[in-house]
Amino acid sequence: MNPVVGTALAAGESLPVLEVRGLRKFFPIRQGIFSRVTGQVRAVDGVSFHIGRGETLGLVGESGCGKSTVGRTVLKLLEPTEGRISVHGEDITDLDPIRMMPFRQRMQMIFQDPYASLNPRMSAGAIVGEPMLIHELAGRGEREERVEALFERVGLGRRHMNSYPHEFSGGQRQRIGIARALALNPELIVGDEPVSALDVSIQAQIINLLMDLQDELKLSFLFVAHDLAVVEHISHRVAVMYLGRIVEVTDKASLFETALHPYTEALLSAVPVPKARARGRRRVILSGDVPSPINPPTGCHFHTRCPYSMARCRTDAPELREVHPGHWTACHLHDDGVRFPLASPAAA
Amino acid sequence: MDHANSLEQGFAGGGVPGAGESVLEINGLKTHFFTPDGVVRAVDGVSCEVRRGETLGVVGESGCGKSVTALSILRLVADPPGRIVGGSIRFEGRDLLAASEAEMEALRGNDISMIFQEPMTSLNPLYTVGRQIGEAIALHQGASKREAMEQAVEFLRRVHIPEPERRAHSYPHHLSGGMRQRVMIAMALCCNPKVLIADEPTTALDVTIQAQILELMREMQGSYGQAIVLITHDMGVVAENADRVVVMYAGRKVEEAEVDELFDRPGHPYTKGLLGAIPSLEVAATAGPGRGRLNEIEGMVPSLANLPPGCTFAPRCGYATDDCRNAYPPHREHRPGHWVACWHADRLLGEEG
Numbered sequence: 001m002n003p004v005v006g007t008a009l010a011a012g013e014s015l016p017v018l019e020v021r022g023l024r025k026f027f028p029i030r031q032g033i034f035s036r037v038t039g040q041v042r043a044v045d046g047v048s049f050h051i052g053r054g055e056t057l058g059l060v061g062e063s064g065c066g067k068s069t070v071g072r073t074v075l076k077l078l079e080p081t082e083g084r085i086s087v088h089g090e091d092i093t094d095l096d097p098i099r100m101m102p103f104r105q106r107m108q109m110i111f112q113d114p115y116a117s118l119n120p121r122m123s124a125g126a127i128v129g130e131p132m133l134i135h136e137l138a139g140r141g142e143r144e145e146r147v148e149a150l151f152e153r154v155g156l157g158r159r160h161m162n163s164y165p166h167e168f169s170g171g172q173r174q175r176i177g178i179a180r181a182l183a184l185n186p187e188l189i190v191g192d193e194p195v196s197a198l199d200v201s202i203q204a205q206i207i208n209l210l211m212d213l214q215d216e217l218k219l220s221f222l223f224v225a226h227d228l229a230v231v232e233h234i235s236h237r238v239a240v241m242y243l244g245r246i247v248e249v250t251d252k253a254s255l256f257e258t259a260l261h262p263y264t265e266a267l268l269s270a271v272p273v274p275k276a277r278a279r280g281r282r283r284v285i286l287s288g289d290v291p292s293p294i295n296p297p298t299g300c301h302f303h304t305r306c307p308y309s310m311a312r313c314r315t316d317a318p319e320l321r322e323v324h325p326g327h328w329t330a331c332h333l334h335d336d337g338v339r340f341p342l343a344s345p346a347a348a
Numbered sequence: 349m350d351h352a353n354s355l356e357q358g359f360a361g362g363g364v365p366g367a368g369e370s371v372l373e374i375n376g377l378k379t380h381f382f383t384p385d386g387v388v389r390a391v392d393g394v395s396c397e398v399r400r401g402e403t404l405g406v407v408g409e410s411g412c413g414k415s416v417t418a419l420s421i422l423r424l425v426a427d428p429p430g431r432i433v434g435g436s437i438r439f440e441g442r443d444l445l446a447a448s449e450a451e452m453e454a455l456r457g458n459d460i461s462m463i464f465q466e467p468m469t470s471l472n473p474l475y476t477v478g479r480q481i482g483e484a485i486a487l488h489q490g491a492s493k494r495e496a497m498e499q500a501v502e503f504l505r506r507v508h509i510p511e512p513e514r515r516a517h518s519y520p521h522h523l524s525g526g527m528r529q530r531v532m533i534a535m536a537l538c539c540n541p542k543v544l545i546a547d548e549p550t551t552a553l554d555v556t557i558q559a560q561i562l563e564l565m566r567e568m569q570g571s572y573g574q575a576i577v578l579i580t581h582d583m584g585v586v587a588e589n590a591d592r593v594v595v596m597y598a599g600r601k602v603e604e605a606e607v608d609e610l611f612d613r614p615g616h617p618y619t620k621g622l623l624g625a626i627p628s629l630e631v632a633a634t635a636g637p638g639r640g641r642l643n644e645i646e647g648m649v650p651s652l653a654n655l656p657p658g659c660t661f662a663p664r665c666g667y668a669t670d671d672c673r674n675a676y677p678p679h680r681e682h683r684p685g686h687w688v689a690c691w692h693a694d695r696l697l698g699e700e701g
Contacts, residue, residue, distance in 0.1 A: 272584025
């Protein structure tokens with residue numbers, strides 16, 4: 001078996017629920033009356049990872065880094081440009097929509113905007129029951145029973161089944177979205193910023209609900225979000241993305257304590273800390289903005305903003321390497337041995 | 349002026365003449381919205397003062413009234429449906445609620461200026477950014493067009509926009525979100541206001557850009573010494589930038605304290621609940637492989653058109669007793685500078701100590 005990015009699988013352990021290798025997704029830019037392709041947005045530019053059973057992989061990064069595109073592409077809501085996607089070792093990359101159907105049951109999605117992702121003309125109960133209808137999984141009576149159970153499980157109560165989306169608050173709508181995702185008993189759920197639109201006190205309720213459901217149902221999660229603290233809280237391992245590439249993947253404790261990529265270091269230090277005596281905290285402040293994914297920098301995509309950038313970084317793109325057991329990073333600083341803290345002189 | 353007191357104000361207050369004196373006083377402010385569904389009490393009796401050179405953090409969740417408070421200060425609440433129905437707002441002793449519209453126009457952007465969450469909607473897409481900054485300078489300082497443009501370029505330089513001469517001729521859509529917010533800050537500061545109201549200034553920005561903008565605001569406060577009212581939902585932003593903090597819930601101020609005091613010993617169950625509900629990087633990482641549950645605040649914010657009797661937080665509060673359900677608690681100073689509106693504040697403050 002090929003090596004799997006992230007952590008090596010222990011012998012005897014079953015195949016990962018999701019495995020992605022070398023994933024690329026480019027969007028063509030068309031211009032002129034003949035819609036000639038004049039360029040490519042390299043939204044996802046070579047991404048590999050796996051997710052085990054009952055595991056949450058957090059995918060974190062800033063706007064435009066490609067994290068949402070990864071989430072949509074692994075569900076084949078977008079066709080990948082290149083790379084392989086496997087579910088339990090079965091390659092789903094080239095499956096047509098009909099042959100995708102059984103896999104769709106096993107992979108569901110929760111969206112960011114609980115206002116845009118629920119059909120305003122359907123009752124909440126019909127929304128949650130619809131996936132079972134589409135997949136012809138249950139008769140009417142059975143379906144209604146299951147919808148009721150799902151409503152109870154996500155903390156809504158069956159009396160809400162006949163209400164319409166506009167009658168719910170943001171947090172309640174997100175509970176409906178979660179119930180819908182659970183309707184088919186999936187193994188993997190992709191959450192695309194599922195708590196970003198919610199207030200802190202409601203966000204905590206939804207995060208707790210997702211973690212409880214995961215423990216109970218042994219769900220695997222790909223949790224895509226920009227909020228590093230939320231991702232750290234909910235994930236077992238975290239992958240940090242920058243301009244279409246994963247720059248670092250490791251378990252969350254290592255990421256927080258020994259970040260090995262300069263971008264991760266800057267990201268961690270930019271997150272404001274809600275604690276006393278936090279004023280005047282020393283931090284790494286990156287200069288400039290994220291470059292355009294239409295014309296990304298040569299070599300390492302981060303070199304234009306990196307405080308440690310070297311000559312090599314401008315020409316050679318660093319590969320994602322396991323520089324420490326279970327700790328993968330793509331940075332030339334560690335070419336001659338792991339360097340930590342990053343500002344220290346290179347290890348001999 | 350009490351010198352020791354001004355030193356305590358730290359970085360922000362140091363060196364500002366008259367630091368610690370209040371520049372803006374809000375007393376019993378009530379801003380209500382008259383809608384077909386009833387009266388929405390968006391701000392319902394809020395009092396606070398802003399001192400010279402300080403950063404006052406105003407924190408709370410959606411609908412707590414923090415933005416409406418800010419708009420009320422500048423009398424920008426749309427009427428109808430909104431109206432300021434009670435209280436007073438005094439800027440350097442002058443009653444703003446009694447001021448004429450012409451007086452308010454002279455004051456807005458000059459003495460008190462404001463920056464908003466989404467710079468794209470507050471900048472005019474039809475004019476270059478240099479012209480928009482220059483407009484404020486020409487209007488309030490009586491500068492000629494040319495002088496105004498020169499000063500606009502100078503302000504773009506001060507907010508660290510690269511190539512300011514060229515950028516002054518850019519339109520807002522040419523700029524990134526971070527750059528637009530820098531333009532907004534340049535525009536807000538170009539008339540050297542005494543108070544800058546920043547309503548969620550970094551909420552729409554990525555975290556590394558947020559760090560740049562907050563750093564810029566601190567730097568500008570260091571050079572110009574204006575007071576900042578920093579409105580945000582992000583407790584981390586408050587902790588790292590505010591001197592004092594006002595916590596709002598359902599249209600009222602529930603707690604006010606110096607920033608370290610507030611985070612060390614929250615006196616209101618809502619503040620305490622909020623702090624427990626935020627995932628923390630440090631805790632998440634060191635909690636081991638298991639993931640701790642976050643503290644939940646049960647239920648949700650009540651409708652402002654239909655508030656519960658007594659304390660508005662009581663239905664969600666673990667400390668609530670019959671007292672709470674019967675009467676709204678008085679806002680009292682329980683420790684020096686630490687005000688809490690809760691019948692059980694002493695118990696909460698005791699727990700922390």
